[in-house]
Amino acid sequence: MKNKLFKLGLGIGLLTIGGVLLGKKTGLLENDDYLYDEYDTSK
Incomplete structure (x- = not known):
């Protein structure tokens, strides 16, 4: 189980x-x- 999780995490x-x-x-x-910036009208 730990080996599968390790391989999954590595991938x-x-x-x-x-x-x-x-x-x-x-x-x-x-x-x-x-x-x-020059086209931004929200500021």
């Missing part, structure tokens, strides 16, 4: 790290709020 961790790296590489996780 989820690797998928998460891969997703974050892919998001940074493609620019998906970059903060681009500064590009839209």
